[in-house]
Amino acid sequence: MGDHIFLHCPIAREVWDFISSSFNITACAPPTVELLLCSWHRFKLPVKGRKLWQAIPYAVIWTLWKTRNEAVFQNEEVSFPKIILLLKGTLFYWSRGQE
Numbered sequence: 742m743g744d745h746i747f748l749h750c751p752i753a754r755e756v757w758d759f760i761s762s763s764f765n766i767t768a769c770a771p772p773t774v775e776l777l778l779c780s781w782h783r784f785k786l787p788v789k790g791r792k793l794w795q796a797i798p799y800a801v802i803w804t805l806w807k808t809r810n811e812a813v814f815q816n817e818e819v820s821f822p823k824i825i826l827l828l829k830g831t832l833f834y835w836s837r838g839q840e
Contacts, residue, residue: 744773746809747802755821756801756828764794774802796835804828 747753748770761768766784771777777798786794804827811817 747774747805748772748777752808752819752821752824753805756805756824759821759825760797760801793832793836796832800828800831800835804831 745753748757754770757768757770764784768784771780781795781798784794804824808817808819808824808827812819
């Protein structure tokens with residue numbers, strides 16, 4: 742179930758496509774979250790953006806999980822713009838803790 746929610750459901754695919762296009766990379770969705778996390782490091786970035794890059798898959802998974810729970814338990818609307826806003830906020834918040 743986790744692989745579907747985090748990688749393969751339509752909204753997850755849209756988020757991962759957004760990440761790919763934002764960083765101008767071509768990536769195909771791995772079949773499992775485990776493979777995603779194991780292979781994420783193969784994309785090399787300059788040192789300046791490396792910590793942020795390494796946090797992205799965890800932030801996407803966290804954001805999708807929070808959004809899914811809000812939809813299921815609080816009847817909140819799920820929308821791509823809302824997810825991206827939450828994702829960006831999560832990455833910003835997490836990056837502040839790494840200074």
